Amino acid sequence: MAEPVLRSFVAAANAPDCDFPIQNLPYGVYSRAGGAPTCGVAIGDMIVDLAACEARGLIEAQGTFSSPRLNDFIALGRPAWDKVRADLTRLLAEDANPDLPLVPMAEATMHLPIEVTEFTDFYASKNHAFNVGVLFRGPDNALPAQWTHMPIGYNGRASSVVVSGTPLHRPMGQLKGESGPVWGPCRRLDLELELGAIVGGETELGTRVSVAEAEAMIFGYVLLNDWSARDVQAWEYQPLGPFQAKALGTTISPWIVTSAALEPFRCAGAERVDPLLPYLQEERPGLYDLTLGWTMNGQTMAETNYNVMYYSSAQQLAHHTSSGCPMRVGDLLGSGTISGPSVEETGALLEMTKGGKSPVKVGEAERTFIEDGDEIGLYGFAKGAGYRIGFGPCTGTILPAKE
Incomplete structure (x- = not known):
């Protein structure tokens, strides 16, 4: 019974x-x-x-x-x-x-529920990484050689993390023109549906932690939208990766759902392609059965599940310390865009519109990327027996660029 x-x-x-x-x-x-x-x-x-x-x-x-x-x-x-x-x-x-x-x-x-000490964003959904790789390199070279061996990430800007409901201005930046760079407002503004892990422990310079130790250090999770200026990124990202394209703002939900609340929903993630090195191997499944989705101007655009991810937050945190990098209470780790295998499960417009080539309907209008005045909302929840564990709203509206 x-x-x-x-x-x-x-x-x-x-x-x-x-x-x-x-x-x-x-x-x-x-x-x-x-x-x-x-x-x-x-x-x-x-x-x-x-x-x-x-x-x-x-x-x-x-x-x-x-x-x-x-x-x-x-x-x-x-x-x-x-x-x-x-x-x-x-x-x-x-x-x-x-x-x-x-x-x-x-x-x-x-x-904002925490003082964000540092922000690191990862790239841990195989579906998302493959879909984006196909757009730029074709299906044969979609995934970088190291992708199935370690969580790929970059250090972002803690100063531009904002709480749900904070409006953001469209960024200005260098864009690729016909004969060189041009200066102007971003034309290909995008969202990224992510989950953010809140680090709740300290490590010293030169110290590494195991995946199990990393898991114990995670206080909880927030919804996270790492807004992305795709055209700025395309011009700047080689050879060092994203910079100004990701600095315009990162929106998180105001409520931190604790790891204790999510424990009943623990599950395995995507099927492993290559065996991981011992320092990244898990003692137990590290993901959660979480329904995640996003809306534009109130219309549901896509819905997926966190269990499609290839790397857990604990694996990402363990990898973060593998060089001896110190971690601090209040560090924020973004999961990377969460996408399922179908277009209805994609966590970014870049994938959904195939790089802007296939517009999608939003009400009576069409969109390839985000326009001024658009509101993006993220949602997430886990379903229990007679209850659900939700994150509440995570929304942001885009204002015109400050030219």
């Missing part, structure tokens, strides 16, 4: 399509009108004020929830994460009736 689904006294949290049931309890930073940003946990249509909870002695986190960012709490480590999660689950249960400080989500403004 199946166990009954755990329920909360917050009624909205018990709806089967609610992103924030008691099984989730994601962390974020919010403020109310006239107030300072503070840490909270989402439950149904409410936010638990964590600083107020700690002040009342309901939870213990060494005063870290009074900070306007979650880094100090995350730095306490997994025992503290587990204890606060267990206490909140007890306090929010259906048969509990504590005088909890709850704030309606409708009255809250969400902020």
